[in-house]
Amino acid sequence: MVFTEDVFLFYFLPLVLLVYYLIPYQRDPKPGKSRYWMRNLWLTAVGYIFYSWFEPWFVLPMMFTNVADYLFGLYLGRDDVPSGRRKLVLIVSMCMNLGLLGLFKYGVFTQENLNHLLAAVGHPTFSVLQIAFPIGISFYTFHSMSYIIDIYRGERPVKSFADFSCFVSLFPQLVAGPILRYNVLSLQLHSRTHSLSLFSRGVMLFFLGFAMKILLANPVGRIADAAFGAQAPHAIDAWWGVLAYAFQIYFDFNGYSVMALGLGMLFGFELIRNFNAPYHADSITDFWRRWHISLSTWLREYLYISLGGNRKGERRTYINLALVMLLGGLWHGAQWQFLFWGGIHGTMLGIERWSGKQPFYANSPRWLRVGVTFGVVLITWVFFRADGLPHAFSYLGSMFGLGHPGPFADLLKAEIYDRHDLINMAVCAVAVAQPFQSYEFGKRLSWGKFAVAFALFLAGVVMMYTQSFNPFLYFQF
Amino acid sequence: MRKLELTFAFALLAVIAGFPLIQAGHEAVVDKEAPHVFDLLRKIPSKENLHRWDDNSKDRSVFAKWLRPVTLQLRYDLFGEMAPKSVKGEGDWLFYNQDVDYLLQPTYASDRFYKGTFDTLIAGKRVNPRNPLVAMEDFRDRLKARGIELLLVPIPGKPSIYPEKLWHGVQGQPASPTLALLDDLKRRGFNVADLFHPLLDAKAAGAPQLYLKRDTHWTPQGMEVAAEALAGRIKQMIPDPDTAAALGPRDSIVFTPRYMIKDTTVNRWGDIAEMTKVPDRRKIWPEESVPATQILDAKTGKPYQDDPASTILWLGDSYSRIYQTDAPGSAGIISHVAYRLNRPLASIVNDGGASTVVRQQLARRGELLQGKKLVVWTFVERDLRFGSKGWQVQELP
Structure with a gap:
């Protein structure tokens, strides 16, 4: 299920x-018991339904992770566990989480590369076992891992399974953060x-995020x-x-994140902001303070x-920086191009740190700094979007005039420069360049903002019916 | 402030709760059916059932039915935007996006063509099932084992012949990537027919419009150029008594013909104009009217009819259907090839299904292969990339 259908x-x-809102909450819960445990249980249940809409069996690995990490957390939270055993439990949990992630996300990649290796040494190759990829596994695995690491570092574990599974399977942030x-x-x-105040802010953010994605x-x-x-x-x-693509990925992912923030507020949660005008960044270091903030924070x-x-x-x-960015790249997908993407960002961060x-x-003047940074980011997006590393390089070659446009290459113009394409790109450019960010825009409400946000939402709903299925780009990660 | 906050909350709730309530009310009162939301509870929540419910939900939505046409019309009026299957060309020409994408995107010879697919073992060989050559070779070998020849006939898409009508800046007359496929097929020992050069030569010679402006398909004139070339190629392949008596070009009849011709006119709105989904499309783009020629039985005067016992079996898609079973009838390429060969053909035609579906249908109608000497497998070139159900290997009975 996606937010825009x-x-x-x-x-x-x-x-x-x-x-x-019909479920009652306990005004004076027993010590250690959550005031909202019944509501959390409901959110857990609907989180599973939300997730299973993609493919019902996808919930099984998530359930397994939930139960195992809940138990690991309880054990780690005990005061009588010796430190050696705590470390062992941490390692077992990490192996389990990363193992599942590795199996589902990197299984095919590993097999394919093993085949390349075998072929290179003249050994017969084998048939690649196809493994279905559970949408959003990278996101909930990271949630679960953060819980175990935080408990290991001294946080108190949750007593209630409902609370823990609610944290992992909270549907606004379940599949794309x-x-x-x-x-x-x-x-x-x-x-x-x-509160009504939080609820209405949530509505505002949901309206804006929805419009970003659809419009x-x-x-x-x-x-x-x-x-491409x-x-x-x-x-x-x-x-x-x-x-x-730069516009698409920004408005797609930011739109999703803003909707997630808004949806969280409808249920009383204040999630964290994920974007802060990333294309206004004047260096790559600055870009990473503004782009996918929750991932960069997690990795840090x-x-x-x-x-x-x-x-x-x-x-x-420098080694740590490079490693983090390479792994951050690989987190996005089991393909060499993502490693390259991470590598370029890591290198740029290293140079800037130096x-x-x-x-x-x-x-140089700020406008030039922002322009150059955006140019670098654009080049790295090629690796993100291309159909593999060779395609990324050939596309880059095309960008710099080194490609060999085919005999029909001119026909592409008919597909990408129609009047509505020019209008859409211009609107996106203005939306990127303007100083208001939806997060700030939604902080203080006014009648004018209501009119704008509600009109955009309604336009989005209307457009939704004329667009074919458009899942969010980050679902694939 | 509280009033404003309440307005925000009410606005969201009014939309998200109002839509389904009105939908359910409409289904109960107007359609006199139980609200379809209850269908969810009636079936096992498998992926297929959930997604079917999703699709059904969109189809039944009263809001979608009302909003879709209004929005599509507005988008066209304001921005000239059409549904994504259609691409606006020069003047009043429209193109099908898959026809364009086929020319732009990597061919079967590129690794990118196979992205997201996996090799599989077929007859002990590891091959990629997306590769059209695999299915072609397999089909040819299966036919050969029955003593039947195969003739492969890729049909040029509209932008291959009229690229300048899609984008004014196209230089010269670029060569379709399908021509490279034809060369490759010849090297691999396939019998092929080239329709590209006859159509391009006719265009260069100033022939009337060979493709419809707002349709994916050829005009009767373009189709006749192809029929002429194809009949000639078939005559080369199976020189039997019938073929010896076959007709030459229409105005050089020298022997007793089995068929006669009748001139008529065809009017078509165009399938791409339909694909735009713009509600006022029939006001925006006029119907195209083109001359056509029906093929009639010389003895009875009845329209041409297939003969399942023919020695030639024709497999094709909508390019074989247009003018043949569509109006005016018996004026399509099958009739015109039969006319030029002076004998009827057997045929299996499936819209968009020439890559795999026609062979699946043939497998179910195995008796059609009896007594055949030649199978003519026609398919539009875009199917090499976008063929419905891909290029599956298909066993024959």
Whole structure:
């Protein structure tokens, strides 16, 4: 189920809200017991339904992770467990989570590369076993891992299974984040505020996110698909295509994140902000403070710091940085191109760190810094969007005039420069360039904002019926 | 502030709860059916059932039925936007996006063509089932084992012949990637027929419009150019007594013909114009009217009819259907090839299904293979990439 289809909007969401607010909560819960445990249980149940809509059996690995990590958490939270055993439990939990992730997400990739290796040494290859990829497994696995790591680091475990499974399977953030650290949500699971003020802010954010996905991301996505689908586009068309993809991925993922934030607020949760005008960044370091903030925070907290961060000398700092970005790249998908994407960002971050967390173009005017940073980001998006590493390089070649446009390459223009394409791209450019971010826009309500947001939402609902199925890009991760 | 907050909350709830309530009310009162939301509880929640319910839900939505046409018309009026299957060309020409994408995207010779697919073992060989050559070779070998020849006939899509009508800046007359496939097929020992050069030559010679402006298919004139070339190729392959008596070009009849011709006119709105889904499409784009020629039985005057006992079996898609079973009838390529060969053909035609579905249908009607000497397998070139059900290997009875 996705937020922008009628089954979610007109059946799932109203039903979930209705039952949620009918469920009573305990004003004076027993010590250790969540005030909202029944509501959390309801959210867990509907989280499973939401998730199983993609493929019912997908819930099995999630359930398994939930139960196992809940038990591991309880054990780790005991005061009488010796530190050696605590470490062992942590390792077992990490192996289990990463093992499942590895099996489902990297199983085919590993087999394929093993085949390449076998073929290279003249050994017969084997048939690749196809493994279905449970949508969003990277997200809920990271949620679950953060819980265990936080408990290991001293947080108190939840007593209630309902609370824990609610944290992992909370449907607004289940399949595409924001990736929450357990300590962000632990208090809210126990005791949160349901207020009209928060609810209405949630509505505002949901309206804006919905419009972003339907009105901005989907239309320009068609341009990106056409350009990246072409065998060898002309340079100008290739740049146009990657620009369209930059808009698509931003409005798609940011739209989803803003909707997730808004939906969370409808149920009293304040999730974390995931984007902060990333294309206004004036360096790659700055970009990573603004893009997919929850992932960069997660990687910093649980990977970079665990590896020693910047505490073990300069050389080790660079190695850690590179490792984190490479793994961050690989987290997005089991393909070499994502490693490259992470590698380029890691290299840029390393260079900027070496020059005092500033880019080499730090002394130029801000508009130029922002432009150059955006240019670098555009180039890295090629690796993100391409159909494999060879395609990424050939597409980059096309962008820089090194490609060999096919005899029909001109026909691409008919698909990507129609009047509505130009209008859609212009609207996206304005939406990216303007200073208001939906998160801030939704902080203070006004009648004018209501009119804008509600009109955009209604336009989105109307457009939804004329668009074919458009899942969110980040579902594949 | 509280009033404003209440308005926000009410606005969301009114939309998300109002839509399903009105839908359920409509189904109960107007359709006199139980609200379809209850269908969810009646079936096992398997992936297929859930997704079927989803699709059904969209189809039955009263709001979708009302909003879709209004929105599509508005989008066209304001931005010139059409449903994504159609691509606007120069002037009043429209193109089918798969026809265009076929020319733009990697061919079967590129690794990218196989992205997301896996090799599989077929007859002890590891092959990629998406590769059309695998199915073609398999089909040819199965026919050969029965003493039947196979003739492969890729049909040019509209943008291959009229690229300049799609985008004015196209230089010269680019060569379709299908021509490389034809060369490859010849190298692999296939019998092939090239319809590209006859159509391009006719265009260069100033022939009347060979493809319909707002339809994926050829005009009767384009179809006749193809029929002429194809009949000639078939005559080369099976020189039997019938063929010796076959007709030449229409105005060089020298012997007793089995068929006669009748001139008529065909009017078509165009399938791409339909694909735009713009409600006022029939006001925006006029019907195209083109001359056509029906093939009639010379003795009875009745329209041409297939003969299942023919030595030639024709497999095809909508390019074989247009003018043949569509209006005016018996004026399509099958009739015209039969006319030029002076004998009827047997045929299996499936819209969009020439890559695999026609062979599946043949497998179910195995008796059609009896007494055959030649199978003519026609398919539009875009099917090499987008063929419905791909290019599956199909056993024959």
